Structure formats: structure tokens, C-alpha cells
Amino acid sequence: MKRRNVLVFDAHELLTEQLPLVVAADQTIHYFKSVPAAQKMLARDHCSVGLVVLDVLTPALQEEVERMIANAPMTEWIGIVSPDSLASRDFQTFILNAFHDFHTLPIEPRRLAMSVGHACGKARMRQALVCENDEAGRFGICGISPVMVKFFRQLDKVLGTELPVLLGGESGTGKELVARAIHNYSLRSSKPFVVVNCGAIPINLIQSELFGHEKGAFTGAAQRKIGSIEAANGGVLFLDEIGDLPLAMQVNLLRVLQEQAITRLGSTQSIPVDFRLVAATHVDLQEAIRDGRFREDLFYRLNVIHMQLPPLRERVGDVRLLAERVLRNFSSGSTRRKVSGFTAEAIGAMELFNWPGNVRELINRVHRAVVMSDSKLITAADLGLANFVQESQGVTLDAARASFERDIIESSLRANGNNVSKAAQQLGVSRVTLYRGINKFNIELNSKLPSPIKTGICQT
Missing domain, CATH: 1.10.8.60 (Helicase, Ruva Protein; domain 3)
Incomplete structure (x- = not known):
């Protein structure tokens, strides 16, 4: 049986008697009365769960605890707090951002034992996710960076819906891979996956490509052709580079999405279609709308779920x-x-x-x-x-990477007025991950604004 490390920070030894009632047979307790001592242990070994007793919380202790949590992103943290402290809205924000779960003093051992068990399970899943991404690539997509872990979580949610998806991101980021994952891991996986590159089809052929045509519909139409939309019936239609679709075709596509039916070129018969639409673009469609190159009503039809792939x-x-x-x-x-x-x-x-x-x-x-x-x-x-x-001679890899990371973090903090939550959202990382970067590079937050590191308060 593989044992799970459970770290306990308890400065005043309030849990010593109850801990035997809390831990399971496969859990090993590591007890610390100071945060620095706990951090040394975390630097050596992985802990599945951390229990943090905050019966008395000072700004300095809160800063230490936030740093400790930020430096152990693979650990699930549980707070044990004084009931009186929960009256503070700022303290509630701190608890919600930092901990998997929390309990009030005095603890109920059975309830805390269940919470520790659930946290251990979540930690195992997190490690399995990292291993899966590392070895094979989740959904056929490789990535263990914070921005990709966040993207995979969003993709998990998208798979359970039938709503249209609009994929954004620079060229070469893997938008077609994501579209294939949406198809392969959905209930439509046994049905067709049809790809149309809207920017690669000549304008005079695009209507026939999308909607098909009847024999004799135009010069050279020697036989009936099934269009891409009809071919995707029951499955997923992926329209790549949707921003390059001519305006006239945008009107026709909008009508298909509204009526769930197509009409082949040269025919008057309406053919029902059932497909899930995934579209992708590397251009800013809202800017294209302002320039008159893209229809606003079609944009809102496509942009029900928006997913942005990060650049490499x-x-x-x-x-x-x-x-x-x-x-x-x-x-x-x-x-x-x-x-x-x-x-x-x-x-x-x-x-x-x-x-x-x-x-x-x-x-x-x-x-x-x-x-x-x-x-x-x-x-x-x-x-x-x-x-x-x-x-790059004379510059070490670690130094160059550190310089880049520091510049990105400082730039994002400045752009967001030192609001850590907004900066974390912009960078595509969690608040705790951003704190880890702030701590790592000893970044001084602007003195004109209260520091989240010093106060534990997330400005909104």
C-alpha cells in the first residue's frame, strides 16, 4: 500500500489528541509548529494533503501561509479556523482562494477524516492528470503547463455539451487537434468529423463545397455532390479559419444554423441536418465585425463557448x-x-x-x-x-527563463493595477501560482495599492 504524506501546521498543538482519529492507515502525519519547518519538508517530499490550523491569524502569518501554499501546487490544503474569524469578508476570500476545504474549531474528527480522504483522492487525480499529460497527452494534446491544465479543465466541461464552440489562438497552436478531441470524446464520436478550411477554397467553389450541388447546377457539374455540411450530419463540422468566409456565405451559414437545414445548389429541396459546429480563427472576429468583414449575428451564433489556445x-x-x-x-x-x-x-x-x-x-x-x-x-x-x-552565450537557461517569467509577471501586474486575481486570469494561471511567481522573484507590488501578499486581501 502506497502511503500518503499529510502535513500538519499547528503552532499551538491544538490537534495532537484528535489526529489519531483523523488519519487513515495509508496516511503518514508530518507535524510542524512553524511554517519554515513545514516548507523545508515540502521542498524534500510531496505531501498529498496539508492541514493548516489558523486559530490566531496575523498578517505576517497569513503571508507565510500563502507563500507555503503557493510553493506546493500539487498539495490539497485544508484550513482549520476559528469561527470568529469567518466574520471577516477578507478572511473568507483568503479561505476560498487558498484551501480545498475548511473546518472550524473545535474540529469534528469524523468530518475532518472524510475531508482528508477526499483531498487525498483529489491529489491522486491531480498527479494522474500530470502523468497522463506527460506520457501520452490528454485528448491527444500534450501539456503540463498551468495554462494547459486550465485549458484541459475547460475542455472537460465542453465535451458534455452540444453547444457551438469557437476556438481562438495563433496559427499553429493546435486548434484542429482540439476540434478532433471535441469529436472523439463526445457522443458523436462514431459519426463523421468533417474539416473545411474556409481560407483555402476558391470563392467560386465555396458554396458548392459547403452545401453541395445537383447535377447540372452549373457548367461542369456532371453529377450530384454532397456538401461538407450534409456530410457532417450526425457528427461534428469543423470550420477552420472561419474569419476568411466570404460575407455572402456567412449569410447562408447563419441560415443553416437557425433552420438546421441546407439546400443544395441547383435544388429547392430543404434537407434537415444535425451536426455540432466547431469553428476556429486566428484573427480577432470582433475587429473584423467593426471593419465590416464579419457578421455580428453569426459571431454570436458561433461564440456560445469560446476557448483560447495559448501560444507555445x-x-x-x-x-x-x-x-x-x-x-x-x-x-x-x-x-x-x-x-x-x-x-x-x-x-x-x-x-x-x-x-x-x-x-x-x-x-x-x-x-x-x-x-x-x-x-x-x-x-x-x-x-x-x-x-x-x-x-545567447554567457546567459544560462535558468537565468533567461527567470528573466522572461519576471518580466511577464510584472507587466501583467502593472496592466491590472496590482490586482492579483485579474493578473492571474490574464496569464492563465491560478492565483496561488501567480503568488508563487511573485514570491520566487521577490516582486514588490506597487505601494500605491495595498499588497495582497501583506494583507491576504484580493482586490476586486
Whole structure:
């Protein structure tokens, strides 16, 4: 039986007698009277659950506790508090943001035992999620960065609906992969998945491509053709680069979404269709609406659920994971060469590179490197990143990454008036994760605003 570590911070030893009634046979208790001592243990070993007794809470102690929680994102935290402290709205905000659950003093051992058990289960699921993403890629999509974990949670919710989805994000971020996941993990998975690239079809053919045509509908129409919308009946229709759809076709698509029926070119017969629509774009459709290039009524039909894929440069920790997965998949299918990995220099170059073409560019560079490499390890030169490495000589990977992270955090905090919650939302991370970054780089929040680190209050 694998034992689970449970950390207890209890400065005044209020739980010593009740703890034997709380812990299960597979749980090991680690008891601490100070936050620094608890942090040392967390730096060495993983704890599934942390119990924090806050019978008396000072601003300094709250700051310490927030830092401890921020530095242990894989731990599920349970607060044990004085009933009187819950009268404070600011304290309630602190509890809601920091803890999986909370209990009031004096504790009820049976209830706390159940809470610890549930938290252990959640911690196991969190670790399994990370392992699943690391080894195979959840939904066929690799990623363990905070922004991708958040994206996977959103995708989980989307799978259980039939509503239209609009995918945003830069070119090469994997929008078609997400659309396929929405199809493959839904009740429509046994039905067709039809892809239409709205920007790749000539204007004079796009109506026929989407709606189909009857024999003789126009010159060259020698036989009936089923359009993409009709072909997707029962399944999922993915309209890629929807922003490039001509205005005349936008009107027709809107009518299909309203009436759930299509009419082939050259026919007057209405054909019922049932499909789930997923659309994608790399352009700002609201700006396109203002410029008269996109219909506002169609936008609202499409934008029922909006999902934004983060660019690769914001996916801290994912580049190496993605590169190694691409290498494994490509090498296993190649009989000509066997490349086993990347040099340290190549990994450093990939981590520092800005990846303007996102995941698609990474895939292409790794594929080319497998073919061109003269050794079993891919170098930065094989990836076409030799000049980038030479420009970076004298700067360590850790220093460059730290500088980038600090700049991004400071920029977001300034843009959001030091509102930690808004900055975390903009960066696509949790509030606790952002606090971890603030603590890591000793970022001083603007003195004109009360500091969430000092007060524990989240400005709204």
C-alpha cells in the first residue's frame, strides 16, 4: 500500500489528541509548529494533503501561509479556523482562494477524516492528470503547463455539451487537434468529423463545397455532390479559419444554423441536418465585425463557448515535453534513422526560442532535425537554432527563463493595477501560482495599492 504524506501546521498543538482519529492507515502525519519547518519538508517530499490550523491569524502569518501554499501546487490544503474569524469578508476570500476545504474549531474528527480522504483522492487525480499529460497527452494534446491544465479543465466541461464552440489562438497552436478531441470524446464520436478550411477554397467553389450541388447546377457539374455540411450530419463540422468566409456565405451559414437545414445548389429541396459546429480563427472576429468583414449575428451564433489556445511561448515547461514526444513518434515511424534525444544545448535553445509558428513550427523543426542529424543526439544546429544559441552565450537557461517569467509577471501586474486575481486570469494561471511567481522573484507590488501578499486581501 502506497502511503500518503499529510502535513500538519499547528503552532499551538491544538490537534495532537484528535489526529489519531483523523488519519487513515495509508496516511503518514508530518507535524510542524512553524511554517519554515513545514516548507523545508515540502521542498524534500510531496505531501498529498496539508492541514493548516489558523486559530490566531496575523498578517505576517497569513503571508507565510500563502507563500507555503503557493510553493506546493500539487498539495490539497485544508484550513482549520476559528469561527470568529469567518466574520471577516477578507478572511473568507483568503479561505476560498487558498484551501480545498475548511473546518472550524473545535474540529469534528469524523468530518475532518472524510475531508482528508477526499483531498487525498483529489491529489491522486491531480498527479494522474500530470502523468497522463506527460506520457501520452490528454485528448491527444500534450501539456503540463498551468495554462494547459486550465485549458484541459475547460475542455472537460465542453465535451458534455452540444453547444457551438469557437476556438481562438495563433496559427499553429493546435486548434484542429482540439476540434478532433471535441469529436472523439463526445457522443458523436462514431459519426463523421468533417474539416473545411474556409481560407483555402476558391470563392467560386465555396458554396458548392459547403452545401453541395445537383447535377447540372452549373457548367461542369456532371453529377450530384454532397456538401461538407450534409456530410457532417450526425457528427461534428469543423470550420477552420472561419474569419476568411466570404460575407455572402456567412449569410447562408447563419441560415443553416437557425433552420438546421441546407439546400443544395441547383435544388429547392430543404434537407434537415444535425451536426455540432466547431469553428476556429486566428484573427480577432470582433475587429473584423467593426471593419465590416464579419457578421455580428453569426459571431454570436458561433461564440456560445469560446476557448483560447495559448501560444507555445506562454506554455512554460511544455516545449521539451512536446519536442520529445514529436521525436518519439517520428523516429518510431522511420526505418532510416534512429535519433535518441536532444543535446543539452538543443534543449536550452528550444526553451529560449520564441516559437512564432508555435507547435506546428516545433514539429517541423524536429522532423527536419531527425533527417539532417549526423549523430544520435539532435543539436541546436540541426534544429536551425545555432545562431540563436550563439547570441545567447554567457546567459544560462535558468537565468533567461527567470528573466522572461519576471518580466511577464510584472507587466501583467502593472496592466491590472496590482490586482492579483485579474493578473492571474490574464496569464492563465491560478492565483496561488501567480503568488508563487511573485514570491520566487521577490516582486514588490506597487505601494500605491495595498499588497495582497501583506494583507491576504484580493482586490476586486
